[in-house]
Amino acid sequence: MTKHTVVVAESQTLFRDMITNFVEDMEEFQVIGTLTNGQEVINFIKEKEVRPYLILLDIHMPVMNGLECAKQLKEMHPNIKVVLLSAFDDEESIETVLSVSADGYILKSSGLAEFKDTLRFINDGKFVAPQKLVQHFSQRLAYLLKIERESSLHFIKEQFNQHKDLNNRELQxxxxxxxxxxxxxxxxxxGISEGTVKNYLSLIYKKLKIKSRVELLQILSDMTG
Known part of the structure; x- marks a missing residue:
């Protein structure tokens, strides 16, 4: 069977050798490069004129870290699968994973079976990450969806439903x-003047029986807790 080509980038020799052996032990993959930082990965691809199927990048590397390397790789070759490796599951590391369009995130504390399963899932086109990371994104997504809903015109209309005298422009x-x-x-x-906005606000304050922007913002804040 044709094997998928893999590049491993890890600054620590022990981890680099271990990861390489793990990957080589899988019949689906063949390691064609073992490097120590992100810049070496970029140079390897340019100089060797190769397009690895999968690149495993340690996040914390000197010269060029895994995040910056992943970003550049995805910009140059979006079809290359990029997986980030880290010993940490802290919030700062988690926050940046999706921003570089990585295809997966593996903790170095993972067991061998979990490591191999993750690579196979990614090979099948799935995004794979530790449970803590997935929970973090789920919570963040739920929060963003809540903010989006509570900032929608539909939500505003519902909240001010009892004020029938507010017209659509005022609700906007x-x-x-x-x-x-x-x-x-x-x-x-x-598409109106700033003065017109002020005039509308004066009418809104009058209809809501308030006197200032501060009071209106407090009403809006109270609506969402």
């Missing part, structure tokens, strides 16, 4: 205020 302005936009930003978005 309230929606954009909830997003933290300034009068200038609102004016540019709606």
């Amino acid at each position: 302005i309230i929606q954009l205020m909830k997003k933290g936009w300034t009068n200038r930003m609102i004016a540019d978005q709606l």
